[in-house]
Amino acid sequence: MTSLTGKVAIVTGASRGIGLAIAKALVREGVRLGLLFRSRPAVPGDFVSCDFADLEQIPAAVGQLVERLGTVDFLINNAGTFLEKPTPGLPLADWERVQRVNLTAPFLITREVLPRMITRQQGRIIKRITTLSRTTYGLSATAHGSGIPTLKSMTSLIAPNTVPAMARKRMSHLYGRGAAAVNSGAVTAAAAT
Numbered sequence: 001m002t003s004l005t006g007k008v009a010i011v012t013g014a015s016r017g018i019g020l021a022i023a024k025a026l027v028r029e030g031v032r033l034g035l036l037f038r039s040r041p042a043v044p045g046d047f048v049s050c051d052f053a054d055l056e057q058i059p060a061a062v063g064q065l066v067e068r069l070g071t072v073d074f075l076i077n078n079a080g081t082f083l084e085k086p087t088p089g090l091p092l093a094d095w096e097r098v099q100r101v102n103l104t105a106p107f108l109i110t111r112e113v114l115p116r117m118i119t120r121q122q123g124r125i126i127k128r129i130t131t132l133s134r135t136t137y138g139l140s141a142t143a144h145g146s147g148i149p150t151l152k153s154m155t156s157l158i159a160p161n162t163v164p165a166m167a168r169k170r171m172s173h174l175y176g177r178g179a180a181a182v183n184s185g186a187v188t189a190a191a192a193t
């Protein structure tokens with residue numbers, strides 16, 4: 001496998017769970033981390049705090065982090081929130097918060113990072129997505145689940161159109177794509193770390 005030593009990655013949601021496991025794995029591979037966080041992750045790196053529910057914070061926070069890092073080779077849009085609440089009576093504010101954190105925040109972060117990757121003709125964007133069991137969650141996961149197809153579409157539209165030369169050469173390999181949506185299935189915090 002190609003060495004990742006010296007590469008730079010922004011990881012969101014690395015305070016726990018899958019994001020923490022990804023961050024630790026990248027550190028082991030010699031990757032320098034930039035962490036956009038709400039609760040500070042216990043990994044070495046450059047940190048900028050940002051609550052993704054407050055979309056206004058995002059462009060400046062990403063800009064500040066990229067400025068410090070100098071460059072970005074990988075963007076891991078991992079942060080997300082889960083809401084299990086029945087659709088009947090689901091408050092609009094809850095619906096909107098979930099869409100802000102899970103859908104609009106990754107868009108805004110990607111929007112800030114992508115131009116630099118396009119200029120360099122180098123970079124990878126990975127979005128953590130999910131699938132939800134209709135039988136387990138059904139009406140209780142509409143806020144969480146409804147954004148998933150949009151995230152998949154966004155990722156698949158970005159993938160072949162950002163770094164076309166690289167994407168064409170190595171389309172079938174995850175790290176050879178401009179962007180990829182990764183679905184790991186269900187993962188517990190203990191399994192992730």
Ligand SMILES: NC(=O)c1ccc[n+]([C@@H]2O[C@H](COP(=O)([O-])OP(=O)(O)OC[C@H]3O[C@@H](n4cnc5c(N)ncnc54)[C@H](OP(=O)(O)O)[C@@H]3O)[C@@H](O)[C@H]2O)c1
Nearest residue numbers: 013015017018038039051052053079080128129130186187
């Ligand atoms: N676990 C699974 O089985 C599974 C399966 C498929 C997909 N996923 C997706 O994979 C991602 C990680 O899953 P996980 O189970 O590791 O999640 P998790 O343990 O709940 O961790 C979520 C991370 O996102 C951060 N986050 C949440 N809301 C935020 C906000 N408003 N602003 C900034 N950061 C925020 C959390 O920070 P705080 O510590 O501050 O809350 C935390 O670091 C999520 O997007 C999830 O939807 C999970």
